[in-house]
Amino acid sequence: MKQPTVNIRNKRATFDYELLETFTAGIVLTGTEIKSIRLGKASLVDTYCMFEKGELWVRNMYIAEYFYGTYNNHSARRDRKLLLNRNELRKVLRLTKETGFTIIPVRMFINERGLAKVVIAVAKGKKEYDKRQSLREKEDKRAMDRMFKK
Numbered sequence: 001m002k003q004p005t006v007n008i009r010n011k012r013a014t015f016d017y018e019l020l021e022t023f024t025a026g027i028v029l030t031g032t033e034i035k036s037i038r039l040g041k042a043s044l045v046d047t048y049c050m051f052e053k054g055e056l057w058v059r060n061m062y063i064a065e066y067f068y069g070t071y072n073n074h075s076a077r078r079d080r081k082l083l084l085n086r087n088e089l090r091k092v093l094r095l096t097k098e099t100g101f102t103i104i105p106v107r108m109f110i111n112e113r114g115l116a117k118v119v120i121a122v123a124k125g126k127k128e129y130d131k132r133q134s135l136r137e138k139e140d141k142r143a144m145d146r147m148f149k150k
Contacts, residue, residue, distance in 0.1 A: 006037060008108040010044035015134060017104060017123035023092060026083035027058065027108075027118050030074050032066035037116055042108060049082065049103035049120055051093060056082040058105060058118065082118060095122045 013019070029037070036042060041064035049058050057079050065073045084092070096103055107119040126134070 006040055006108070006110045008037075008040065008042050008044060010047065010104065010106050012045060013104050013106050013121070013123070015131060016126060017102070017121070018126055018130070019106065019121040019123050020101075021095065022106065022119055022121045023084060023088055025056070025088075025118050025120055027116050028081040028083065029063075029116055030072075032069040032072060033063050033074050033080075034116060035066045035069075036064050037108070038110065044105045044108060047105050049105065051096075054089070056084060056089060056092065056103070056120075058082055058120075061105065082120065092120075092122060100124050 043062040045062070047058060047061045049056055051057075058081075059079055060077055061080060062076055063074070065076055092103060095101060101122055101124055103120055104123050105118050106121045109117055109119075111117050
C-alpha cells in the first residue's frame with residue numbers, strides 16, 4: 001500500500017525572502033512526531049534555523065501532538081536537529097556569515113524510504129518595495145494567463 005505524499009510548504013518564505021541556495025537535510029524526530037508529520041499535521045510558518053556548537057538546529061517548527069500519543073507525546077515547538085554532511089554544514093555556515101543572510105526551512109516532505117526531510121534555503125530578506133514588486137509580477141502573470149486561456 002502506497003502512503004499518501006506529504007508536502008508541507010512555507011509559502012511565506014518566497015514572499016519574505018530571496019532564496020539563494022537550497023539544501024535537503026534530514027531531521028531528528030521522535031516516534032510521535034513522525035506519525036503527526038505523516039498525517040500532515042505540521043507547519044513551517046515562523047520557522048528558522050541556527051547553528052549551535054557546530055550543529056544546525058531548526059527552531060519554532062510546529063508539529064502537532066499525536067492524537068493517540070500517551071505520556072510519550074512530544075512538545076509541539078521543540079528544537080530539532082538537522083542532519084547535513086560536514087561539507088554542506090561548512091558551506092551553509094560560510095554563506096550565513098555575511099550580514100543579512102539567514103537559513104529558513106522552505107519545504108518538508110517524506111521521501112520514498114519513509115524518512116522526513118526538510119529543504120532549507122540560505123536566504124536574504126526582501127525590502128518592502130521588493131515585496132510589492134513580487135506581488136505586481138504575480139498579478140501580471142495571473143492576468144496574462146487569463147488572457148491566453150480565452
